[in-house]
Amino acid sequence: MNTFRKNYRVGSRESQLAMVQTKWVVSTLEKLHPDLSFEIIGMSTTGDKILDVALSKIGDKGLFTKELETALENEDIDFVVHSLKDLPTQLPEHLTIATISKREDPRDAVLFKSTMSSNVKTLGDLSPGSVVGTSSPRRIAQLKKHNPHLSFMDVRGNLNTRVRKLDDPQGPYSALILAAAGVNRMGWQRRIGQFLEWEDCMHAVGQGALAIECRNDKLDVLHILESLNDPATYFRCIAERAFLRTLEGGCSIPVAVYSELQVENNGDAFLTLRGSVWSLDGSKCIVDKLVKNLNLSPAVENSSNGSKDKSGLTSVYPWKFHQFSNDSHCVAATVGVLLGESLLQNGAKEILDEVKSQSLK
Numbered sequence: 001m002n003t004f005r006k007n008y009r010v011g012s013r014e015s016q017l018a019m020v021q022t023k024w025v026v027s028t029l030e031k032l033h034p035d036l037s038f039e040i041i042g043m044s045t046t047g048d049k050i051l052d053v054a055l056s057k058i059g060d061k062g063l064f065t066k067e068l069e070t071a072l073e074n075e076d077i078d079f080v081v082h083s084l085k086d087l088p089t090q091l092p093e094h095l096t097i098a099t100i101s102k103r104e105d106p107r108d109a110v111l112f113k114s115t116m117s118s119n120v121k122t123l124g125d126l127s128p129g130s131v132v133g134t135s136s137p138r139r140i141a142q143l144k145k146h147n148p149h150l151s152f153m154d155v156r157g158n159l160n161t162r163v164r165k166l167d168d169p170q171g172p173y174s175a176l177i178l179a180a181a182g183v184n185r186m187g188w189q190r191r192i193g194q195f196l197e198w199e200d201c202m203h204a205v206g207q208g209a210l211a212i213e214c215r216n217d218k219l220d221v222l223h224i225l226e227s228l229n230d231p232a233t234y235f236r237c238i239a240e241r242a243f244l245r246t247l248e249g250g251c252s253i254p255v256a257v258y259s260e261l262q263v264e265n266n267g268d269a270f271l272t273l274r275g276s277v278w279s280l281d282g283s284k285c286i287v288d289k290l291v292k293n294l295n296l297s298p299a300v301e302n303s304s305n306g307s308k309d310k311s312g313l314t315s316v317y318p319w320k321f322h323q324f325s326n327d328s329h330c331v332a333a334t335v336g337v338l339l340g341e342s343l344l345q346n347g348a349k350e351i352l353d354e355v356k357s358q359s360l361k
Contacts, residue, residue, distance in 0.1 A: 005220065007037050011068045011080035014042040015158040020185050021210055022081040025101070025228070032227055041077050043067050065213075069095060072214065078221050079214035084206030084237060085179075087213065089245035096216040100237050102230035104181035106208035108139060108201050110194040111176045111183070114167045122194050123147050123175065130174040133166060137355075139177050141254040141278035142201045145285070159186055177201075181208035202256035202276055205240040209233050232261045235294060235332040239273045242333040246340025247277065247348065253355055254278035261294075269294040271332060275339045277348040280355055286348040290339040294328050 012022035019042065026038045044067070068080045069092055084100060091097070112120055120126060124147060132147075133155035134140060140152045153172060155162050159182055166176045175193075183192055212228065214221045236259040247255055258274040274289040 006035065007039065008079070008221070008224070009077040010038050010040050011071055011077040012040055012042055013068070014044055017159050017182050017186060018081070018083075021083065024185075025081045025210065025212065028228060029224065033224060036224070041071075043071065069213070075215070078218065079212050079225060082211045082213060083182075084209040084211040085204045087206065087211050089205075089241045091213070094215055094217065095213055096222075097211050098214045098222050098225040099212040099228040100230065100234045101210045101212070101228045103233040103236070104184055104208040105195075106203045107180045107198075108177055108196040108203060108207075109180035109183055109192045110196065111163065111166060111178060111188075111191045112193040113174055115169070116174065116193075120193070123150065126150060126174055131172045132175045132177060133162065133173040134177040136177070136204070137252060137280055138204060138254045138256050138278070139201060141280055141282040141285075142256065142276075143177070144282035145278075146200055159183070163188075163191070179204075179207055198258035198274065202258045202274065205244040205255065205257055206237050209237050211237075231296075232263075235269070235271060235328065236261055236273075238329055238332040239271060239336040239339075242336025243273065243275050243340045244336075246337050247344065247352065253352060254280065263296065267296050269296045271335055273335050273339055275336075275343060277343055277351050279351050280358055284351055286343045286346055286351060288339060288342055288346070290335055290342070292331060292335045294331050296328055 010022060010026060012018050019040070022040055026040060029036070029038060065080075065082060065087055068077075068082075071077045072080060072095055073092060079098065087097070110123055123132065123143065126132075126147075126149075128149040129151055130149075131151045131153050132143070133153055134143075135154050135156055143150065144152065155165055155173065155176065157165070159178065162176055162178070165171050166173045177196075180192065180195060183189065212225050214225065216222075240257045240259055243257060244255055247253070254277065256276045256278070260272045261269060262272075263269045270291055271294055272289060272291045274287070276285055276287040278285045
């Protein structure tokens, strides 16, 4: 049944950051559709409940999404707002990404202890043995390579909890690594002491972007949500997710990316994707990049059903995108697939196998 309704239920994690993100989406939709109303339904996920074990030790498939997706499948809610980096590249059969909204800053950011000397402006300024808090193997691997004088310690909890742990005078942490997008959305920009550029720490797949997931048979929901789609973010994230899926990675695997999209006046759009795979200690890495022209010519015809690219990555991208040809998202996905295959052929498979075996110990 695809009749257009007046009231919609929006699923969200209950953390403050998740609610800030969801409220932004709802506020934007209310402006675009003033005749509609949206009710936010907060839920707690497995990843929110297990706080005493590192994510890499408990697996990462659907840790922050499973309960929300179950509610979607049961039609208890109409759509869900996710941080895209939390969303697995393989979605349940009847669900799809309806929209990828404009990306916030995808970089990682360093927050220093509030009592830290003003002379400390970068991680390199910290004294040997200083403890940096992060639960991300991706960050640890890259930062160990560039900052061998530092120690890294797992830190779990929502952003408020992690910042409290950082500023605890008796706590072990001298600095904390967080996604700049989350810090910005919380309004904590002044706490950022350093931004990590891609040369120092490539970011997670989808970092900084919001994805809105819904059932693929709800045409009214799909129609309402498509207006939030952002072209540059859309194509970059398609390529990033295809890259990750080709590597069969997740948040417990040190896989990192950096992407750019440069659009010319003649319709040429050059997508650059850099990808890397790291050993847990940062001693080994495979890094490469691929550039391809997406040729963003105007769409002549659009289908309301998701088209399928040659690599079978149907669930990586939204159901349709009116402004561009149906082939453009396939080209973007192919960039990620080809780059992933290149890394696997050049030694990434051995590194990934090693990382997976170590994670099981």
